[in-house]
Amino acid sequence: MFSFFKKKNDPNLNLSFLEVDMHSHLLPNLDDGLISMDDTIAFAKQLQDLGYKKLICTPHILPGVHDNSPELILPKLLEVKDAFTQNNIDIKIEAAAEYMVGTEFQESIEKGEQLLTFGDKHILIEMSYAFPSQNMAQVIFDLKIKGYKPILAHPERYNYYLGNYEIYEEFIGRGCLLQINLLSLTGFYGKPVQKAAEYLVKNNMISFIGTDMHHAGHLEMTKILATSTKFHRLAENLDLKNKSLL
Ligand SMILES: [Fe+2]
Numbered sequence: 001m002f003s004f005f006k007k008k009n010d011p012n013l014n015l016s017f018l019e020v021d022m023h024s025h026l027l028p029n030l031d032d033g034l035i036s037m038d039d040t041i042a043f044a045k046q047l048q049d050l051g052y053k054k055l056i057c058t059p060h061i062l063p064g065v066h067d068n069s070p071e072l073i074l075p076k077l078l079e080v081k082d083a084f085t086q087n088n089i090d091i092k093i094e095a096a097a098e099y100m101v102g103t104e105f106q107e108s109i110e111k112g113e114q115l116l117t118f119g120d121k122h123i124l125i126e127m128s129y130a131f132p133s134q135n136m137a138q139v140i141f142d143l144k145i146k147g148y149k150p151i152l153a154h155p156e157r158y159n160y161y162l163g164n165y166e167i168y169e170e171f172i173g174r175g176c177l178l179q180i181n182l183l184s185l186t187g188f189y190g191k192p193v194q195k196a197a198e199y200l201v202k203n204n205m206i207s208f209i210g211t212d213m214h215h216a217g218h219l220e221m222t223k224i225l226a227t228s229t230k231f232h233r234l235a236e237n238l239d240l241k242n243k244s245l246l
Contacts, residue, residue, distance in 0.1 A: 019051075020246050058097055
């Protein structure tokens, strides 16, 4: 995974061209992301130093595993905003969610329950890493009928799709936008994931790049990536929508 970094990197490069991170687990103690408010503050400062102007936090919503809801997530966002004010951190912060696509999620859409979105009714969805969601096509259809703009999180990380790149075209054809993880481009998640991410980038199939930040390891690798000339060559000419969320 380190071959990406063998090239001479430029310490003056950063991630300011992205402006907005729209996928992260920075709200404390809601899922498998950050645990303490101190960490949330420290990460926000460092992400600001990397050039981000806004952080959109997307805690997992996966019934039985991460039982999150707007009632839990939105008050936590207010606590974080309060802590930012007290600590003189002026980066913008918002909260939405990363919805696991399954039967419960489909029922939530059908019942018209409140769904957490960002931007222009953009909604972040994911699947299990073990198997694809059987109702994915239906969920994308249902979301779009209700005016949502679904974004599939990290399509490059679903191992069952590796080597079947046509599936990405299918998602786009159904009106689902794609978001890759920054670190997928480094080989952090393995060589096949890196190859898939590079394919998506080179074919201009992605609309967003997110950090999907969960812990200090992600942050440290992100700092290294930020200075990578190879990364900037790959990513800076993409037609990304991150900035539209500012
Ligand atoms: Fe995530």
